[in-house]
Amino acid sequence: MTRPSLTLRREWVHGWLLLTPALVLLFAFTHLPAVTTIWDSFFSTPRGRREAKFVGLRNYETLLADDTFWQVLSNSLWYAAVTIPVSVGLALLMALWVDGRLSGRGFVRLAYFAPTVLPLIAVANIWMFFYTPGFGLIDQIRGAFGLPEVNWLGNPDLALGSVMVVAIWKEAGFFMIFYLAALQSIPPQLREAAAIEGASRWTFFRRVTFPLLMPTTLFVSVNAVINSFRMVDHVFVMTEGGPDNASSLLLFYIYETAFKYWDTAYASTLTVVLLVLLSALALGQFFLLDKRVHYR
Amino acid sequence: MTLMKTMTTTLGAAALLASTATTALAVDLQFFFPVAVGGKAADTIQALTDEYAAANPDVKIDAVYAGSYQDTITKTLTAVRGGTPPQLSVILSVDMFTLIEEDAIIPFDGLAKSDADKAWLTSFYPAFMDNSMTGGKTYGIPFQRSTPVLYWNKEAFKEAGLDPETPPATWEEQIAFGKKLTKRDANGNVTQWGMRIPSSGFPYWLFQGLTTQNDVILANDAGNKTNFDDPKVVEALQYLVDLSAKHEVMQPGIIEWGSTPKAFFEGQTAMMWTTTGNLTNVRDNAPFDFGVGMLPANKRRGAPTGGGNFYIFKDSTDEQKAASFEFIKWITAPEQAAKWTIATGYVAPRPDAWETPAMKQYVADFPPALVARDQLEYAVAELSTYQNQRITTILNDALEAAITGQKAPAAALEEAQAEADRILADYR
Missing domain, CATH: 3.40.190.10 (Periplasmic binding protein-like II)
Structure with missing residues (x-):
C-alpha cells in the first residue's frame, strides 16, 4: 500500500523540481514586482531622511484629481483604438498582396518587413526628419505643390496622430509576417474547391481564409494590444509627450513620474492602473475572442 | 513598474561589482558624467581624468559616461537609493534641490579647510554660483556651464x-x-x-x-x-x-x-x-x-545660465570625499578649464581661465567665444526649485x-x- 503513494510523492517532487527554475524567475521578476507595486501605491514616496508612510487611498485620490492622468489615459486609449485595428488590417492586406503571384514578390516582402528590423529609436529619428517643418521630406513634397509648411509634431492637434503613424508603420510589417505564414499553411485544395463551387474571391476570403486566419488574428491582436501600451520609445525621441501632454502616453507618464519627478509612490499607483487595464484587455480577448477562434 | 524594479536591481548589481573591484591601497573614485553636445566632450573628460590619474598614482578614478543629463541624474539617484552612489558626478545645476532633498550630497564648505580652499570656493563667476548655493552653503562647483x-x-x-x-x-x-x-x-x-x-x-x-x-x-x-x-x-x-x-x-x-x-x-x-x-x-x-x-x-x-555642476556624494569615506575635492579643484583650475572650453564651447566658469595663454589664443582666433562670457554679467540663475x-x-x-x-x-x-x-x- 505504501509503494504507490511513495511513487506519487517522488513524481510530485520531481515535478516541482522541474518547475522551480521557471517559477523562481517568474516570481522574482514578474509577480514580486507586481505585488510590491500594488503595496507601494498605498504608501507615500520616501525622500532622503523621510521614510515612506502608509497613506491609504490618498495616491488614488490624487490620481482621480490629476488632469494630466486623464489626458494621458485618453491619449493611450485613442492610440490603442487607432493603431491596433489599422496596423492589423494593414498587415492582413499586405500579406494577402504579397502572398499572391506578383513580380518582385521577395523585394516587396522585404520592403514591408524592413521597418520591423530597425530599432524604434532609429525609426523615430528617421520620422523626425520626415516631419521637420520647412525642410523635412513631407514638407518638401508639400512645397512642390505649393502647400504651406506644417508643424506636425509641434501642433497639439497633429502630434498624437503623427506619433501613431510611426507606430503603425513599424508594426504592420511585423504582423504581416505572421499572416503570411498562416496564409501559406492554408491548403490549396480549399481554393480549388471554392473555385469549382463558383465562390467569388470575396466570399472565399470571408468564408474560408478569414476564419482560418482567426488564431493568427487573436495572437497578433494580443501582441498589438500589449505593444500599444508598451512601446513608447518614439515618444521620448519625437515629442517628449508634448506639446502640453498632447502626445504623452500612460507608460511615458509613468516613466516621467518615476524617474524625472522621483515620485515612486504615485508612479506605482499609475502602474497599478496600467496593470489593471492590461489584465482586463488580455482576459477579455482570451475569453471573448477565443470562442470565435477556429483551431484546426 | 516591473521595468523599474528590474532596472534598479541591475544598476545596483553593476554598482556593487564596481565597488568590490577595488584595491586596498589607493583611493577609488567613481565619477559619473553626462554628455549633452556630442562625442568630443566625452573624450576630453576621459583625457583630463587620465592626466590627473597619471600625476596622482594614489587615486584611481573611474570616469563613467552616464548618458544625457536626464540619464545621469536617473542613474545617480538609482545608485544612491541602492546604497552605492558614485563619489562625484556632474549633474545639472538645477537638480541641486532634488539632490539635497534625497540627502545625497554634502556641501563643499565642510571640505574646504585651508584659507586657499575657501578662497577657491569664491573664485567662480557669481552668475554660475547662484545655482550652486543655498542657505549660505555651496553644494555645486560650476563645470560645464552654458548660456x-x-x-x-x-x-x-x-x-x-x-x-x-x-x-x-x-x-x-x-x-x-x-x-x-x-x-x-x-x-x-x-x-x-x-x-x-x-x-x-x-x-x-x-x-x-x-x-x-x-x-x-x-x-x-x-x-x-x-x-x-x-x-x-x-x-x-x-x-x-x-x-x-x-x-x-x-x-x-x-x-x-x-x-x-x-x-x-x-x-x-x-x-x-x-x-x-x-x-x-x-x-x-x-x-x-x-x-x-x-x-x-x-x-x-x-x-x-544652464549646464552642469560637480557634486560630492554623502555616502563615501572621508578619504574619498577629500580625494574628490582635490580632483574637482584640479579639473576646474584655469589650464584645465581652458582646455575644456576650447574643446566644447562651454563657458569657462572662472575669470582667471580666460587669462591663460591657450584661452587668449583661442578668443583672438574666434572672438564670438567671448560673447557668452560678457553676457554673464547680466545672467541670472536658471529656474530651480524643490x-x-x-x-x-x-x-x-x-x-x-x-x-x-x-x-x-x-x-x-x-x-x-x-x-x-x-x-x-x-x-x-
Missing part, C-alpha cells in the same frame, strides 16, 4: 538691407528685423523665417531669457516659491506668442531644439536663440558668415499650451502658478 546667445546669418542680413554687423539690441528691433528677414514665395508660403526660439522639451529655459529681460525672476532663492503669474511674466509670454501669432516672424507651434542649428544652416531661419554649447557646431557647419551676439534687451539685458523637474514640467506645459494657442498666456500661467503652489507648499 543662450543669439546667432545671426550675416548674408541674410545683407540681403534684407540690414547692417550685417549689428544684431537686434531690443525686443522691438528683434520684431522689426524679423519682419524684414521673413521671406515668402508667390503662394504666400514662408521660405525663410526671421527668427527661431526653440521650444520643444524644455521651453522654460529660453523663456527665462525673456522674463529676465523683462526684469522679473521666476523663483525665489530658497527654491520654494515661484512667480509664474506675475504680470511681467505674462507679458514676456505674450511677446513670445506674438512673434508667431501677431508679427508672423517665427514658425508657429512648438519648435524643435534638435533641428534648430540645421534650420539655421539651411537658411530656414535668419536668426536663432540657442546655447553656447552649439558654438563649435555652428562654426564648423554654417555655410555662410554668421555673427554671435547677446540676447536682445527689453527692460534690461538678461539670460539664464521638486524641480515637476515644477519645470508644469511651466513647460503652460508655455506649450500658450505657444500652440490652446490657452491665453495669463490663464496658462495662473494655472501653472496654482499647481506649483500646491506642490511647493510642503517646503515653506
Whole structure:
C-alpha cells in the first residue's frame, strides 16, 4: 500500500523540481514586482531622511484629481483604438498582396518587413526628419505643390496622430509576417474547391481564409494590444509627450513620474492602473475572442 | 513598474561589482558624467581624468559616461537609493534641490579647510554660483556651464538691407528685423523665417531669457516659491506668442531644439536663440558668415545660465570625499578649464581661465567665444526649485499650451502658478 503513494510523492517532487527554475524567475521578476507595486501605491514616496508612510487611498485620490492622468489615459486609449485595428488590417492586406503571384514578390516582402528590423529609436529619428517643418521630406513634397509648411509634431492637434503613424508603420510589417505564414499553411485544395463551387474571391476570403486566419488574428491582436501600451520609445525621441501632454502616453507618464519627478509612490499607483487595464484587455480577448477562434 | 524594479536591481548589481573591484591601497573614485553636445566632450573628460590619474598614482578614478543629463541624474539617484552612489558626478545645476532633498550630497564648505580652499570656493563667476548655493552653503562647483546667445546669418542680413554687423539690441528691433528677414514665395508660403526660439522639451529655459529681460525672476532663492503669474511674466509670454501669432516672424507651434542649428544652416531661419554649447557646431557647419551676439534687451539685458555642476556624494569615506575635492579643484583650475572650453564651447566658469595663454589664443582666433562670457554679467540663475523637474514640467506645459494657442498666456500661467503652489507648499 505504501509503494504507490511513495511513487506519487517522488513524481510530485520531481515535478516541482522541474518547475522551480521557471517559477523562481517568474516570481522574482514578474509577480514580486507586481505585488510590491500594488503595496507601494498605498504608501507615500520616501525622500532622503523621510521614510515612506502608509497613506491609504490618498495616491488614488490624487490620481482621480490629476488632469494630466486623464489626458494621458485618453491619449493611450485613442492610440490603442487607432493603431491596433489599422496596423492589423494593414498587415492582413499586405500579406494577402504579397502572398499572391506578383513580380518582385521577395523585394516587396522585404520592403514591408524592413521597418520591423530597425530599432524604434532609429525609426523615430528617421520620422523626425520626415516631419521637420520647412525642410523635412513631407514638407518638401508639400512645397512642390505649393502647400504651406506644417508643424506636425509641434501642433497639439497633429502630434498624437503623427506619433501613431510611426507606430503603425513599424508594426504592420511585423504582423504581416505572421499572416503570411498562416496564409501559406492554408491548403490549396480549399481554393480549388471554392473555385469549382463558383465562390467569388470575396466570399472565399470571408468564408474560408478569414476564419482560418482567426488564431493568427487573436495572437497578433494580443501582441498589438500589449505593444500599444508598451512601446513608447518614439515618444521620448519625437515629442517628449508634448506639446502640453498632447502626445504623452500612460507608460511615458509613468516613466516621467518615476524617474524625472522621483515620485515612486504615485508612479506605482499609475502602474497599478496600467496593470489593471492590461489584465482586463488580455482576459477579455482570451475569453471573448477565443470562442470565435477556429483551431484546426 | 516591473521595468523599474528590474532596472534598479541591475544598476545596483553593476554598482556593487564596481565597488568590490577595488584595491586596498589607493583611493577609488567613481565619477559619473553626462554628455549633452556630442562625442568630443566625452573624450576630453576621459583625457583630463587620465592626466590627473597619471600625476596622482594614489587615486584611481573611474570616469563613467552616464548618458544625457536626464540619464545621469536617473542613474545617480538609482545608485544612491541602492546604497552605492558614485563619489562625484556632474549633474545639472538645477537638480541641486532634488539632490539635497534625497540627502545625497554634502556641501563643499565642510571640505574646504585651508584659507586657499575657501578662497577657491569664491573664485567662480557669481552668475554660475547662484545655482550652486543655498542657505549660505555651496553644494555645486560650476563645470560645464552654458548660456543662450543669439546667432545671426550675416548674408541674410545683407540681403534684407540690414547692417550685417549689428544684431537686434531690443525686443522691438528683434520684431522689426524679423519682419524684414521673413521671406515668402508667390503662394504666400514662408521660405525663410526671421527668427527661431526653440521650444520643444524644455521651453522654460529660453523663456527665462525673456522674463529676465523683462526684469522679473521666476523663483525665489530658497527654491520654494515661484512667480509664474506675475504680470511681467505674462507679458514676456505674450511677446513670445506674438512673434508667431501677431508679427508672423517665427514658425508657429512648438519648435524643435534638435533641428534648430540645421534650420539655421539651411537658411530656414535668419536668426536663432540657442546655447553656447552649439558654438563649435555652428562654426564648423554654417555655410555662410554668421555673427554671435547677446540676447536682445527689453527692460534690461538678461539670460539664464544652464549646464552642469560637480557634486560630492554623502555616502563615501572621508578619504574619498577629500580625494574628490582635490580632483574637482584640479579639473576646474584655469589650464584645465581652458582646455575644456576650447574643446566644447562651454563657458569657462572662472575669470582667471580666460587669462591663460591657450584661452587668449583661442578668443583672438574666434572672438564670438567671448560673447557668452560678457553676457554673464547680466545672467541670472536658471529656474530651480524643490521638486524641480515637476515644477519645470508644469511651466513647460503652460508655455506649450500658450505657444500652440490652446490657452491665453495669463490663464496658462495662473494655472501653472496654482499647481506649483500646491506642490511647493510642503517646503515653506
